Amino acid sequence: EPEVTQTPSHQVTQMGQEVILRCVPISNHLYFYWYRQILGQKVEFLVSFYNNEISEKSEIFDDQFSVERPDGSNFTLKIRSTKLEDSAMYFCASCEGGEKLFFGSGTQLSVL
Amino acid sequence: GESVGLHLPTLSVQEGDNSIINCAYSNSASDYFIWYKQESGKGPQFIIDIRSNMDKRQGQRVTVLLNKTVKHLSLQIAATQPGDSAVYFCAEKKAAGNKLTFGGGTRVLVKP
Numbered sequence: 405e406p407e408v409t410q411t412p413s414h415q416v417t418q419m420g421q422e423v424i425l426r427c428v429p430i431s432n433h434l435y436f437y438w439y440r441q442i443l444g445q446k447v448e449f450l451v452s453f454y455n456n457e458i459s460e461k462s463e464i465f466d467d468q469f470s471v472e473r474p475d476g477s478n479f480t481l482k483i484r485s486t487k488l489e490d491s492a493m494y495f496c497a498s499c500e501g502g503e504k505l506f507f508g509s510g511t512q513l514s515v516l
Numbered sequence: 517g518e519s520v521g522l523h524l525p526t527l528s529v530q531e532g533d534n535s536i537i538n539c540a541y542s543n544s545a546s547d548y549f550i551w552y553k554q555e556s557g558k559g560p561q562f563i564i565d566i567r568s569n570m571d572k573r574q575g576q577r578v579t580v581l582l583n584k585t586v587k588h589l590s591l592q593i594a595a596t597q598p599g600d601s602a603v604y605f606c607a608e609k610k611a612a613g614n615k616l617t618f619g620g621g622t623r624v625l626v627k628p
Contacts, residue, residue, distance in 0.1 A: 408559075435614055437615065439618075445620075446605065446618045446619060446620045446621055447560060447605060447607075447618040448618070449615050449616070449617065449618075452614055452615050454614070459614065460613060460614070460615050495559050495560070497559075499614075502609075502614030503548050503550075503565070503609060503614070504550065504562060504565055505550075505560075505562075505616055506562065507552075507559035507560045507561070508559050509557075509558055509559045510557075510558070510559050
Protein backbone atom coordinates (compact mmCIF):
# COMPACT_ATOMS: atom_id res chain seq x y z
CA GLU A 405 0.00 0.00 0.00
CA PRO A 406 1.39 3.46 -0.90
CA GLU A 407 2.49 5.55 2.04
CA VAL A 408 3.91 8.94 2.91
CA THR A 409 7.52 8.66 3.98
CA GLN A 410 9.41 11.15 6.11
CA THR A 411 13.07 11.59 6.88
CA PRO A 412 14.75 11.79 9.27
CA SER A 413 12.68 10.15 11.98
CA HIS A 414 14.54 12.17 14.61
CA GLN A 415 16.38 15.47 14.28
CA VAL A 416 18.29 17.19 17.03
CA THR A 417 19.49 20.73 16.44
CA GLN A 418 20.82 23.73 18.27
CA MET A 419 18.67 26.81 18.72
CA GLY A 420 19.21 29.21 15.83
CA GLN A 421 20.18 26.51 13.36
CA GLU A 422 18.34 25.75 10.14
CA VAL A 423 16.62 22.42 9.66
CA ILE A 424 15.02 20.80 6.65
CA LEU A 425 12.44 18.10 7.12
CA ARG A 426 11.82 15.89 4.15
CA CYS A 427 8.77 14.08 2.88
CA VAL A 428 7.87 11.93 -0.08
CA PRO A 429 4.08 12.13 -0.56
CA ILE A 430 2.04 9.42 -2.23
CA SER A 431 2.81 9.62 -5.92
CA ASN A 432 -0.58 10.47 -7.45
CA HIS A 433 -1.58 12.93 -4.73
CA LEU A 434 -1.99 16.60 -5.52
CA TYR A 435 -2.34 18.24 -2.08
CA PHE A 436 0.49 18.34 0.44
CA TYR A 437 0.51 19.40 4.05
CA TRP A 438 2.65 19.91 7.09
CA TYR A 439 1.23 19.53 10.57
CA ARG A 440 2.94 19.49 13.92
CA GLN A 441 2.14 17.96 17.28
CA ILE A 442 3.67 19.10 20.52
CA LEU A 443 3.92 16.21 22.98
CA GLY A 444 0.54 15.33 24.42
CA GLN A 445 -1.32 17.93 22.43
CA LYS A 446 -3.48 17.93 19.33
CA VAL A 447 -2.31 17.90 15.76
CA GLU A 448 -1.92 21.49 14.49
CA PHE A 449 -2.11 22.61 10.89
CA LEU A 450 0.88 24.50 9.53
CA VAL A 451 0.53 24.77 5.78
CA SER A 452 -1.11 23.30 2.72
CA PHE A 453 0.41 23.24 -0.76
CA TYR A 454 -1.30 22.73 -4.08
CA ASN A 455 -0.37 23.40 -7.67
CA ASN A 456 3.14 24.45 -6.67
CA GLU A 457 2.10 27.12 -4.24
CA ILE A 458 0.92 27.57 -0.68
CA SER A 459 -2.86 27.41 -0.57
CA GLU A 460 -3.30 28.08 3.13
CA LYS A 461 -1.11 28.62 6.18
CA SER A 462 -1.66 29.03 9.89
CA GLU A 463 -0.41 31.69 12.29
CA ILE A 464 2.31 29.27 13.35
CA PHE A 465 3.75 29.29 9.84
CA ASP A 466 5.62 32.58 10.09
CA ASP A 467 8.58 33.92 8.09
CA GLN A 468 10.88 31.36 9.68
CA PHE A 469 9.07 28.57 7.87
CA SER A 470 9.07 27.73 4.19
CA VAL A 471 8.01 24.81 2.04
CA GLU A 472 9.27 23.60 -1.25
CA ARG A 473 8.58 20.90 -3.79
CA PRO A 474 11.98 20.82 -5.45
CA ASP A 475 11.18 17.97 -7.82
CA GLY A 476 8.31 15.67 -8.69
CA SER A 477 8.53 13.57 -5.55
CA ASN A 478 9.86 15.49 -2.55
CA PHE A 479 8.14 18.02 -0.31
CA THR A 480 10.23 19.82 2.29
CA LEU A 481 9.68 22.02 5.32
CA LYS A 482 12.49 24.39 6.25
CA ILE A 483 12.79 26.20 9.54
CA ARG A 484 15.37 28.94 9.10
CA SER A 485 16.34 29.70 12.68
CA THR A 486 14.95 27.17 15.11
CA LYS A 487 13.58 28.14 18.50
CA LEU A 488 13.08 25.99 21.58
CA GLU A 489 9.32 26.11 21.04
CA ASP A 490 9.72 24.54 17.59
CA SER A 491 10.38 21.23 19.30
CA ALA A 492 7.57 18.94 18.20
CA MET A 493 6.66 16.01 15.99
CA TYR A 494 6.23 17.23 12.44
CA PHE A 495 3.91 15.30 10.16
CA CYS A 496 3.73 15.47 6.42
CA ALA A 497 0.47 14.50 4.76
CA SER A 498 -0.87 14.22 1.26
CA CYS A 499 -4.18 13.61 -0.40
CA GLU A 500 -5.65 13.19 -3.81
CA GLY A 501 -8.68 15.43 -3.63
CA GLY A 502 -8.27 17.71 -0.61
CA GLU A 503 -10.10 15.67 2.00
CA LYS A 504 -8.81 12.28 3.15
CA LEU A 505 -5.27 12.99 4.27
CA PHE A 506 -2.66 10.28 4.57
CA PHE A 507 0.02 11.01 7.14
CA GLY A 508 3.63 9.99 7.40
CA SER A 509 5.18 8.65 10.60
CA GLY A 510 6.63 12.03 11.47
CA THR A 511 9.95 13.66 12.27
CA GLN A 512 10.62 14.30 15.94
CA LEU A 513 12.42 17.65 16.10
CA SER A 514 14.29 18.51 19.28
CA VAL A 515 15.74 22.01 19.59
CA LEU A 516 18.35 22.37 22.30
CA GLY B 517 -13.77 30.80 18.17
CA GLU B 518 -14.42 27.93 15.83
CA SER B 519 -13.00 24.67 17.04
CA VAL B 520 -13.34 20.94 17.19
CA GLY B 521 -13.18 19.45 20.65
CA LEU B 522 -13.62 16.22 22.54
CA HIS B 523 -15.72 15.50 25.61
CA LEU B 524 -13.64 12.73 27.24
CA PRO B 525 -9.85 12.76 27.35
CA THR B 526 -9.52 9.08 28.42
CA LEU B 527 -11.82 6.13 27.88
CA SER B 528 -11.19 2.78 29.54
CA VAL B 529 -13.07 -0.12 28.02
CA GLN B 530 -13.15 -3.85 28.61
CA GLU B 531 -11.97 -6.02 25.77
CA GLY B 532 -14.96 -7.17 23.76
CA ASP B 533 -17.15 -4.25 24.78
CA ASN B 534 -18.20 -1.47 22.45
CA SER B 535 -16.49 1.93 22.61
CA ILE B 536 -18.03 5.29 21.88
CA ILE B 537 -15.84 8.33 21.37
CA ASN B 538 -17.50 11.72 21.13
CA CYS B 539 -16.55 14.94 19.43
CA ALA B 540 -18.22 18.34 19.36
CA TYR B 541 -17.67 20.81 16.57
CA SER B 542 -18.73 24.41 16.33
CA ASN B 543 -18.20 25.27 12.67
CA SER B 544 -21.49 24.84 10.85
CA ALA B 545 -19.66 25.49 7.57
CA SER B 546 -17.83 22.16 7.83
CA ASP B 547 -18.88 19.65 5.20
CA TYR B 548 -16.53 16.76 5.87
CA PHE B 549 -15.49 14.93 9.03
CA ILE B 550 -12.92 12.26 9.65
CA TRP B 551 -11.64 10.07 12.45
CA TYR B 552 -8.00 9.18 12.89
CA LYS B 553 -6.26 6.72 15.18
CA GLN B 554 -2.81 7.51 16.48
CA GLU B 555 -0.61 4.92 18.11
CA SER B 556 2.41 5.92 20.13
CA GLY B 557 5.22 7.27 17.96
CA LYS B 558 3.21 7.04 14.75
CA GLY B 559 1.30 9.37 12.50
CA PRO B 560 -2.48 9.61 12.43
CA GLN B 561 -4.05 6.68 10.63
CA PHE B 562 -7.35 7.04 8.77
CA ILE B 563 -10.29 5.15 10.26
CA ILE B 564 -13.47 6.44 8.67
CA ASP B 565 -14.94 9.62 7.21
CA ILE B 566 -18.36 11.11 6.59
CA ARG B 567 -19.78 13.97 4.60
CA SER B 568 -22.26 16.44 6.01
CA ASN B 569 -25.06 15.13 3.77
CA MET B 570 -24.98 11.83 5.68
CA ASP B 571 -25.75 11.01 9.30
CA LYS B 572 -24.24 7.55 9.56
CA ARG B 573 -21.52 5.57 7.89
CA GLN B 574 -20.25 2.11 8.71
CA GLY B 575 -16.90 0.48 8.20
CA GLN B 576 -15.35 -2.67 9.49
CA ARG B 577 -16.17 -2.70 13.24
CA VAL B 578 -16.49 1.10 13.21
CA THR B 579 -19.44 3.41 12.76
CA VAL B 580 -19.42 7.19 12.56
CA LEU B 581 -22.52 9.15 13.47
CA LEU B 582 -23.06 12.79 12.60
CA ASN B 583 -25.69 14.92 14.27
CA LYS B 584 -25.66 18.30 12.56
CA THR B 585 -28.46 19.66 14.72
CA VAL B 586 -26.26 19.60 17.83
CA LYS B 587 -22.94 19.61 15.95
CA HIS B 588 -21.87 16.28 17.34
CA LEU B 589 -19.76 13.51 15.86
CA SER B 590 -19.15 10.09 17.37
CA LEU B 591 -17.09 7.04 16.61
CA GLN B 592 -18.34 3.65 17.69
CA ILE B 593 -15.97 0.71 17.82
CA ALA B 594 -17.60 -2.69 18.10
CA ALA B 595 -16.01 -5.51 20.11
CA THR B 596 -13.02 -3.43 21.15
CA GLN B 597 -9.70 -5.25 20.93
CA PRO B 598 -6.31 -4.59 22.57
CA GLY B 599 -5.05 -3.30 19.22
CA ASP B 600 -7.63 -0.52 19.41
CA SER B 601 -5.74 1.10 22.29
CA ALA B 602 -4.62 4.46 20.91
CA VAL B 603 -5.49 8.13 20.81
CA TYR B 604 -8.42 8.95 18.57
CA PHE B 605 -8.83 12.33 16.89
CA CYS B 606 -11.76 13.79 15.06
CA ALA B 607 -11.12 16.40 12.40
CA GLU B 608 -13.26 18.63 10.22
CA LYS B 609 -12.94 20.42 6.93
CA LYS B 610 -14.76 23.55 5.90
CA ALA B 611 -16.61 23.51 2.61
CA ALA B 612 -14.28 26.23 1.28
CA GLY B 613 -10.79 24.89 1.83
CA ASN B 614 -8.76 21.73 1.96
CA LYS B 615 -7.21 21.65 5.40
CA LEU B 616 -8.31 19.47 8.30
CA THR B 617 -8.73 20.98 11.76
CA PHE B 618 -8.13 18.46 14.52
CA GLY B 619 -9.81 18.09 17.87
CA GLY B 620 -7.95 17.45 21.11
CA GLY B 621 -7.93 13.65 21.10
CA THR B 622 -9.32 10.87 23.30
CA ARG B 623 -7.14 8.11 24.66
CA VAL B 624 -8.75 4.67 24.56
CA LEU B 625 -7.35 2.05 26.90
CA VAL B 626 -8.54 -1.51 26.36
CA LYS B 627 -8.42 -3.68 29.46
CA PRO B 628 -7.99 -7.44 28.97
